[in-house]
Amino acid sequence: MWNKTDLESIRKRIAQLEPDMIEMQRRLVALPAISPVSGGEGEKVRAEYLAGLLQSWGLEVTEYRAPDQRAPCGYRPSLTARLKGRTTHPTLWLMTHLDIVPPGPIELWQSDPYQARVENGRVYGRGTEDNQQEMAASCYAVRALLDLGLTPGTDVVLMLVADEENGSDYGVGWLLENHDLCRPLDLVVVPDAGNEAGTLLEVAEKSIAWVKFTTIGRQAHASTPHHGNNAHRAGARLLVQLDRRLHERYNAEDRLFSPPVSTLEPTKKEANVPNVNTIPAEDVFYFDCRMLPQYELTGLLEDMKGIAQGLAQESGVEVKVEPVQMAQAAPPTSPEAPVVMRLADAVREVYGGEPFTRGIGGGTVAAFFRRRGIPAVVWGRNDGQAHRPNEYSVIANMVGNAVVYAHLMG
Numbered sequence: 001m002w003n004k005t006d007l008e009s010i011r012k013r014i015a016q017l018e019p020d021m022i023e024m025q026r027r028l029v030a031l032p033a034i035s036p037v038s039g040g041e042g043e044k045v046r047a048e049y050l051a052g053l054l055q056s057w058g059l060e061v062t063e064y065r066a067p068d069q070r071a072p073c074g075y076r077p078s079l080t081a082r083l084k085g086r087t088t089h090p091t092l093w094l095m096t097h098l099d100i101v102p103p104g105p106i107e108l109w110q111s112d113p114y115q116a117r118v119e120n121g122r123v124y125g126r127g128t129e130d131n132q133q134e135m136a137a138s139c140y141a142v143r144a145l146l147d148l149g150l151t152p153g154t155d156v157v158l159m160l161v162a163d164e165e166n167g168s169d170y171g172v173g174w175l176l177e178n179h180d181l182c183r184p185l186d187l188v189v190v191p192d193a194g195n196e197a198g199t200l201l202e203v204a205e206k207s208i209a210w211v212k213f214t215t216i217g218r219q220a221h222a223s224t225p226h227h228g229n230n231a232h233r234a235g236a237r238l239l240v241q242l243d244r245r246l247h248e249r250y251n252a253e254d255r256l257f258s259p260p261v262s263t264l265e266p267t268k269k270e271a272n273v274p275n276v277n278t279i280p281a282e283d284v285f286y287f288d289c290r291m292l293p294q295y296e297l298t299g300l301l302e303d304m305k306g307i308a309q310g311l312a313q314e315s316g317v318e319v320k321v322e323p324v325q326m327a328q329a330a331p332p333t334s335p336e337a338p339v340v341m342r343l344a345d346a347v348r349e350v351y352g353g354e355p356f357t358r359g360i361g362g363g364t365v366a367a368f369f370r371r372r373g374i375p376a377v378v379w380g381r382n383d384g385q386a387h388r389p390n391e392y393s394v395i396a397n398m399v400g401n402a403v404v405y406a407h408l409m410g
């Protein structure tokens with residue numbers, strides 16, 4: 001742990017480094033790193049710039065290349081940059097992602113998304129908040145320690161990864177699968193989400209199940225329904241039965257999550273017949289379910305099939321139940337895990353406010369660590385600008401978050 005004097009000099013040094021952080025943002029904005037699946041060339045140019053910079057600071061930089069023939073260079077680079085601490089165990093990992101999403105319709109932007117614009121305490125440009133704000137903040141937290149000649153309590157590794165925006169198969173997923181990097185007792189912080197006050201520490205996520213239901217009956221004229229079998233009516237009945245019975249069965253509550261229950265929502269409905277006077281032979285609808293991690297998705301799917309089977313017998317239709325996406329949640333990070341407690345302390349110290357832990361309904365890259373038994377926490381103080389047109393980073397957040405990261409390194 002840093003003492004009061006150390007903390008004061010860290011805070012001061014980071015404030016002095018603000019122009020350098022803005023300069024890093026400027027450079028990164030001008031070096032877009034877009035996945036080949038989104039029409040880009042990957043992260044090569046950006047990784048080269050960062051590797052050069054971090055090496056010039058004296059950090060031990062390693063580049064990892066995930067083979068990807070869709071990228072012109074044939075690989076997707078990820079970097080680690082290590083600052084030696086007084087001990088190696090546990091190592092503190094700060095993971096940010098190199099890639100950005102495309103800017104979307106250009107007419108929605110007030111200025112060039114690939115040219116940083118600094119205005120009213122903000123830096124505008126694609127990627128400035130997601131995830132460059134935290135990349136600059138974590139890099140300059142390390143830089144401040146180097147400038148002050150302070151040795152962190154434990155090894156600190158900046159992990160700059162590819163492919164976060166498209167599933168991480170060429171980023172952290174590949175990295176953890178192919179290289180022995182993190183250990184279960186390490187501290188992993190993924191600064192890639194959060195809230196405006198910086199008080200939200202994300203430690204858990206729900207499982208996701210998207211399921212397609214198709215009912216197949218027999219087509220007929222609407223005036224002679226006895227010649228057909230109405231797939232739409234059967235589908236409607238099935239939907240109501242699923243809604244009632246699944247909610248009865250999957251009714252557990254967990255206060256860690258908001259909302260604290262599993263959500264099971266009928267969402268998409270495909271068009272059936274184009275005219276009013278035909279009885280449809282086929283009807284299709286979908287459920288989007290976000291389940292508390294205690295439930296196994298295989299069991300949920302079995303229950304859905306059971307309900308569908310009952311309906312099929314009752315209505316004389318055929319029913320198909322097909323998973324569209326099934327992602328079982330990783331085990332949650334304990335709200336009492338050391339990385340969570342230390343981050344909460346740092347946030348309290350730097351920003352005031354009372355941090356709270358929460359589970360969310362969607363997946364995050366922290367799951368790659370959690371599945372390996374490595375507690376990971378997702379955090380950030382930000383304005384929720386990810387993927388928006390006219391994306392910006394609040395400079396005060398970038399600077400403040402750097403102080404939080406430096407705090408953690410003590």
Ligand SMILES: [Zn+2]
Pocket residue numbers: 097130131164192386
């Ligand atoms: Zn992100």
